[in-house]
Amino acid sequence: METWIAPLAVLFGLSVALLVKSWILRPPSGGAGCSLPPSPRALPLIGHLHLVLGKHLHRAFGEIAREHGPCVSLKFGSSPYLVISSAQAAREAIRVRDSTYSSRPFLTPGQCKIFGADGILWTPYGEYWRNVRKLCTLELLTLRQIQRSQAARAEEMALAVAKLVEASRGPMPGTVNLTEVISDVTYGMILRKVVGNGHRRNEEALRFKHLLKEVFVAMGDFYVGDIMPWLQWLDLRKAAHAKRLYKQVDEYMQRLVDEQRRKGADIGDDFISIMLRNELFSKSDSFMKAIVLDMIGAGTDTSAVTIEWAMAELINNPSVMSRLLEELHSVVGPSSLKVEEAHLDKLVYLGAVVKETLRLHPPGAILIFQAAQPCQVMDYFVPEGTRVFINNYEIARDERCWEEPLKFKPERFVERNIDIVGLRDFEMLPFGSGRRGCPGIQLGLRVVHFVLANLVHGFEWKNPSGKELDMSEGSGLTLARAVPLELTISPRI
Numbered sequence: 001m002e003t004w005i006a007p008l009a010v011l012f013g014l015s016v017a018l019l020v021k022s023w024i025l026r027p028p029s030g031g032a033g034c035s036l037p038p039s040p041r042a043l044p045l046i047g048h049l050h051l052v053l054g055k056h057l058h059r060a061f062g063e064i065a066r067e068h069g070p071c072v073s074l075k076f077g078s079s080p081y082l083v084i085s086s087a088q089a090a091r092e093a094i095r096v097r098d099s100t101y102s103s104r105p106f107l108t109p110g111q112c113k114i115f116g117a118d119g120i121l122w123t124p125y126g127e128y129w130r131n132v133r134k135l136c137t138l139e140l141l142t143l144r145q146i147q148r149s150q151a152a153r154a155e156e157m158a159l160a161v162a163k164l165v166e167a168s169r170g171p172m173p174g175t176v177n178l179t180e181v182i183s184d185v186t187y188g189m190i191l192r193k194v195v196g197n198g199h200r201r202n203e204e205a206l207r208f209k210h211l212l213k214e215v216f217v218a219m220g221d222f223y224v225g226d227i228m229p230w231l232q233w234l235d236l237r238k239a240a241h242a243k244r245l246y247k248q249v250d251e252y253m254q255r256l257v258d259e260q261r262r263k264g265a266d267i268g269d270d271f272i273s274i275m276l277r278n279e280l281f282s283k284s285d286s287f288m289k290a291i292v293l294d295m296i297g298a299g300t301d302t303s304a305v306t307i308e309w310a311m312a313e314l315i316n317n318p319s320v321m322s323r324l325l326e327e328l329h330s331v332v333g334p335s336s337l338k339v340e341e342a343h344l345d346k347l348v349y350l351g352a353v354v355k356e357t358l359r360l361h362p363p364g365a366i367l368i369f370q371a372a373q374p375c376q377v378m379d380y381f382v383p384e385g386t387r388v389f390i391n392n393y394e395i396a397r398d399e400r401c402w403e404e405p406l407k408f409k410p411e412r413f414v415e416r417n418i419d420i421v422g423l424r425d426f427e428m429l430p431f432g433s434g435r436r437g438c439p440g441i442q443l444g445l446r447v448v449h450f451v452l453a454n455l456v457h458g459f460e461w462k463n464p465s466g467k468e469l470d471m472s473e474g475s476g477l478t479l480a481r482a483v484p485l486e487l488t489i490s491p492r493i
């Protein structure tokens, strides 16, 4: 960030000078009887950049919404943006995204471009996207497919539990970096689902895991050139670093594809073999690498950070932890350490804890798309090309929809049947909604419930300082904790 702060300060000065000349920039009328949404006062050249610089975007947008309403139009550089911050406006925006086939904006220079638009996440609507989505859903994410990988998940969990037992039975109860444990176990589960059983426990796979972490941080980084192309030179160093990371990812993915090709695609039931047998995807290694990477990227961090936030909330809310433990004891029994996937359907309160975690800490804090054509949201005109930000984070904390919105109260989900997958209700959208909504909901929830239940049922966790845990948010593509979760551990039985 530091590299562009000085030039931006100069720009800021220049902007103020220009502001004297142009005095007040008013949002232009949208024509056809519709106006653009309200907009805070902008500065020449940088538009509203000064309102978000140095802040978490979801929080900065929240502050703007509180002053200007649920639909706000902003300008960063020359690009128009629309920020949506209410359930009703989100419903309309998703309807617009679906009916106009709008896609996610494809940013430059480094953010999303590992394999271009060959994957699924950043791929525009169209025939190719439809084919990829169908393949991923049918071959990986149906309930039957999820059931088939149950044994692999149980193995990964058993491995993690064994390590935790070791840590907890030492002469003194040890401190565990739970962030790492959770990241390892979810990565193992998702990778075995996506790439197959062969690529899990070797050195190279571990290095790849760390590399991926760095890549996701780089992808979530702010590139000033994305909004003001004439300042792209300020991103050069960061973009070069991202490129180096992408090259290493590319080489690893290529080895996975080559290895499977050598073994013979007809023998494997892993996802790469499935793609190698498919006429469309086997045409290009770049297709296969991009799809696998998107599935790992979309599936691992999102699940891991959800488990981490849930554990942190449980530590800070002992009465919620007690009620969850009671439920686990009555369903699983006090004499067994192990929660099995077969128990999960009976763990109703666990489900409520996960939903409440996803409400307060949605891994995808902001949903993004770019209007493919001029459209209307809440009677406001939205010009073609507008980048639309749906502030999931703010919507799920809106006091007009949620009682005591900042409190961690899983009970609200026991008392009311609230839809969290964006089919009926839009008060929280942790998985997005509509055609581009998350296809991995069932797998994601299964992993989160399974890992969380085992961590809570098997071990007693405490904050070594005895104080409340720091709940600050970090940066990156997913809304992660700012500081790792380090807790002392002792076994429950």
Ligand code: HEM
Pocket (backbone or CB within 6 Å): 120, 121, 122, 133, 136, 190, 294, 295, 296, 298, 299, 300, 302, 303, 306, 362, 363, 364, 367, 368, 429, 430, 431, 432, 433, 434, 435, 436, 437, 438, 439, 440, 441, 443, 444, 445, 448
């Ligand atoms: C707790 C876990 C998860 C959360 C909170 C989550 C959340 C999200 C969100 C917010 C989106 C964007 C939706 C939109 O724009 O409307 C998304 C998209 C996506 N997710 Fe998930 N996700 C999770 C787990 C998974 C898993 C396990 C997979 C697969 C292994 C997955 C695969 C995807 C894919 C491929 C997309 C892009 C879909 C498209 O563009 O067509 N997700 N997810």
